[in-house]
Amino acid sequence: MEYKVTSPAVLREPLVVPDKLLMGPGPSNAPQRVLDAMSKPILGHLHPETLKIMDDIKEGVRYLFQTTNAATFCLSASGHGGMEATLCNLLEDGDVVLIGHTGHWGDRSADMATRYGADVRTVKSKVGQSLSLEDIRTALVQHKPSVLFLTQGDSSTGVLQGLEGVGALCHANNCLLIVDTVASLGGTPFFMDRWEVDAVYTGSQKVLGAPPGITPMSFSHRAVERFKSRNTKVKVYYWDMALVGDYWGCFGRPRIYHHTISATLLYGLREAIALACEESLPTLIARHQDCAQRLYRGLEAAGFELYANSKDRLATVTTIKVPQGVDWLKVAQYAMKTYMVEISGGLGPTAGQVFRIGLMGQNATTERVDRVLQVFTEAVKSVQPNVQIKGKI
């Protein structure tokens, strides 16, 4: 018998996919229109219909980022790929990069930049707070970085980083600005061009409600110039801005075959962006902001304490301090087991310290806020009936 490794029995069982309410920090539930689109037939990676869908997405992404940048496209990778691609395209060996650290994504970006050979410096915010413009100015003067990396919404801490004025400050200091909007875009205002942001990426599976695996991003003309003046090739073919950009038809050159894009993910993302456009950015953002306020009020009325400073809260991901004596994991398990509702624990620096509740995309509604409040308070009471929290539950 030539085939020594036999066919696994588990694959004779049917595929099981339960329908859950995803109220963690993402992915969020995808709208039915997005799910339906993904069962459409596969198209080739250079078919005219595929290129048309890519063009539609490009226009939509420019709207979402509020930019007219030519270099606007998607990566065929998760949001982590977006983080790598911004750093990898804009950094060369020995370049100083300054990481604005407001949580886990500061650590992750520092790890990546180190691997790319950069000289990594960090400016860290206080716990549950964002960095002030003054914090950033001081660090820019001290470290003289060629790139500053900020996370607009750090999903590990629920901290929103203010961006107004940062781009201009960077440019006055001969520095480019990268911003991670994976967890924030569509839930909080973002103006790439007005705020002079040089590189940005977002998550498809958060506010947009598309599947993960495809990552919208954009580079400013300054970033493209920096890229063009590199002394060395970008270390990763798959992240190379010039090649991905030529696949997406960004630079007025003929389209090239850079890799085989996932038609399925394009369909889902295209429909998700179309939904966001139909709703309009101001309305989409206002809905998330209103829902977040309702959630904060509900949580505080129930006696819970929020982790992020009131002026620095990210609408899309709310962090709640785990009350003394409460086992967060049991709470999350209760919510999932009893109601198929996802509530998450912390991540990185907040692991074990917080719960995280996400309000994203079609989950940012009054009904779902009330639903998650009810499930969460019941779960905490069920796990620890004698819980000592500030107020009543």
Next chain:
Amino acid sequence: MEYKVTSPAVLREPLVVPDKLLMGPGPSNAPQRVLDAMSKPILGHLHPETLKIMDDIKEGVRYLFQTTNAATFCLSASGHGGMEATLCNLLEDGDVVLIGHTGHWGDRSADMATRYGADVRTVKSKVGQSLSLEDIRTALVQHKPSVLFLTQGDSSTGVLQGLEGVGALCHANNCLLIVDTVASLGGTPFFMDRWEVDAVYTGSQKVLGAPPGITPMSFSHRAVERFKSRNTKVKVYYWDMALVGDYWGCFGRPRIYHHTISATLLYGLREAIALACEESLPTLIARHQDCAQRLYRGLEAAGFELYANSKDRLATVTTIKVPQGVDWLKVAQYAMKTYMVEISGGLGPTAGQVFRIGLMGQNATTERVDRVLQVFTEAVKSVQPNVQIKGKI
């Protein structure tokens, strides 16, 4: 007005996805069961049901590669990501890598390895042929590489590279063997363990008929040892074998959050692999081989000349010399416009010189071979009625 970039009108139009017969070098048409699976609800990246699906896939991939390797998982990227990940994990600055060149994928892998700082050497086959074991032995002795890279099925030339004996030869020369099976797996025999292959990846969107965007791969214990003894961190977080492997539960350590996997693509791939397992590898491969023979006979009877040497032909992608005076692009356009059938031109070294017809997955049937033969010959005759080819059309 704060929002200067307005919502694009194109996104108010419906998504248009025609149903084509994909007889190019991939993607192939996905079976309905695969398409249906992808409209199932999104799951979180660490939900038990997601991990179960990943485990199922892992078992299936081991079967497909005929390996018992612990380090078997998928990358959340296209096949190009697989190529990068094998090179990136096994190479450090200055390492000598030998590329066995049988077409375009030799150039692509050389580009990537150069970016990773390797010292790239090449051994090139004759046009339309594979490398002999003797060619490889000579090059190994001459260049003393730490890694040899081979493409089992080069989709640009339609050349099948023999692998028997190569792994043992590499190991006798203190070299690891990477094999690209993107276009070949499931259409031609492949035995990772028996042939002592150290790193392999394949395409989801070829014989398997899953969507692109997720790439099965596997590393041998030798490759894992080489990885462990690296002096430097792998340059790319996203490709880091240890981290991806820990997400996929390969090394007996607790699962980690490495990135957010695309549940949608997992569903599609899981069902595609299940279908391959149900059919069984020997039957699947025999079906592709039989269909390829039928295609060769049909093409030769019609007077066409095949590009790849008869002993070196890849069953999944057939390359046909473009007859004198025929405009290949017009032929492809005729087939698409008249019948919605994809027939491709060349790629890289074969651009403009060949047609490429793919027989992959559910397109590898007698009916579809006959269909593509009929469409192709009609297209050529239509574009160039006075075509001078060897025989009759």
